[in-house]
Amino acid sequence: MYGALNELNTSGKKIITAEDPVEYRISRINQVQVNPKINLDFSTLLRTFLRQDPDIILVGEMRDQETVEIGLRAALTGHLVLSTLHTNDAVDSALRLIDMGAPGYLVASAVRAVVAQRLVRKVCPDCSGHDEVDEARRQWLVTRFPNQAAAKFTRGRGCQNCNLTGYRGRIGVFEMLELDQPMMDCLRANDAVAFSKAARSNTDYKPLLASAMELALQGIVSLDEVMSLGEGDSSGLVEPIYL
DSSP states (O other): OHHHHHHHOOTTOOEEEEESSOOSOOTTEEEEEOBGGGTBOHHHHHHHHHTTOOSEEEESOOOSHHHHHHHHHHHTTTOEEEEOOOOSSHHHHHHHHHHTTOOHHHHHHHOOEEEEEEEEEEEOTTSEEEEOOOHHHHHHHHHHOGGGTTOOEEEEOOOGGGTTSSEEEEEEEEEEEEOOHHHHHHHHTTOHHHHHHHHHTOTTOOOHHHHHHHHHHTTSSOHHHHHTTOSSOTTOOOOOOOO
16 A cells, blocks of 8 residues: 555645554655544544545545445545455455445445455575475366466475475565446446456456466465465355466
8 A cells, every 4th residue: 555655646646544553654645543542533534534635545444334435435526545455355345345334336436446465475495396286286276277287386395594484585466456337337236246257257357366376387486375365255256267
């Protein structure tokens, strides 16, 4: 989020944030710390921000229905609103807003894009070697990545430089979902399954799992780290991915 703010933080832009806590100070941005002891929560701050005519608003986290609805309505009145949610992936994030009580039509009209991220462990470069893929993991590959079933992977053996773990350092895995008309129609109809299918069938959408697999094929992360990202989404939808 701070990376996005730094990109948007240009002269002439009025940016206000509500954070819990403020972890990093950025020049030219008005950053406010949430304080529940004096009833200064996200929703209260968001209402106050709207009276100050900002260009960009960051809400540290969407925690309740009130904050969600105020944030979505602010996005419909000419403000760029950034926030975070705890969900499995980008597809689940849009659906979580509805689960929190926001009307589907409001989510469809206000949300433009969702970015999901995970940190995965990198294979230690000092003890990396070929990974002999066992039958269980090979079968997982056949199901999830059919055209990579015979691919070669790397894993760390464990050394003093990685405390015998086989891993050293982490790398971000990202996915971005931009809402198109079919997805918006599904949200307005409150049809979670149809929304998941519409999102995953979008040619511009690359799921977290696919991004992680690309790193594994380069030898940067292990197959086990890719598999740790999980299966499918909250609807139980599991489909093969082709790279």
